[in-house]
Amino acid sequence: MQIWRALLDVGAGVLRLWPTVIRGTWFLAGTAAIAFWVLILFADGLLFWQSYAEPLGTYTGQEWDRAASWLLLGLLVGASALAIAVVWLPTAYRRIRVLARANGQDVLGWLVRRRPWQLTIMLMSFNAPLVIVAAVAAVLAAIAISYHQPPAGAALWAAGAGIVIAAVITAVEIFLLRRALRRRESRS
Secondary structure, three states: OHHHHHHHHHHHHHHHHHHHHHHHHHHHHHHHHHHHHHHHHHHHHHHHHHHHHOOOOOOOOHHHHHHHHHHHHHHHHHHHHHHHHHHHHHHHHHHHHHHHHHOOOOHHHHHHOOOHHHHHHHHHHHHHHHHHHHHHHHHHHHHHHHOOOOOOOHHHHHHHHHHHHHHHHHHHHHHHHHHHHHHHHHHO
């Protein structure tokens, strides 16, 4: 009987520590991911330096090194946007939903009542990572399917285009949210 009590006490102690273990694990995983990101960025910087420090044609494979450095940078941008889209966006949406419920509103009503600059920042933080991932993935797929050497910086140009597209989507969303608020207020 005392063995079972001892096991239950140990189990209760582990359960009390479980949230701390989860937070520590997330902290270590985040730190490792950031360290890996910095390492890849450093390696890509060295690849840029090696391939662009000398005039074109100095060594065999220099064109491939230049293309690889741009591709690696594009992959880094796409992976960063994907990480934001997978980890940060669901957490931010949950936070917005909790804040809206605390004010006794639905998410749409809560969003519409934000200041224009707050709403723009919120919507851009949602739209930009998703559109950047889609744009970079489309360009990388096109490069892989075409079997041709891509222009330098194709993935970064796609990421830049993704930011522009996200800004346009955000502007349309703000317009539609304001319009929905005006309709809702006119009905009541």
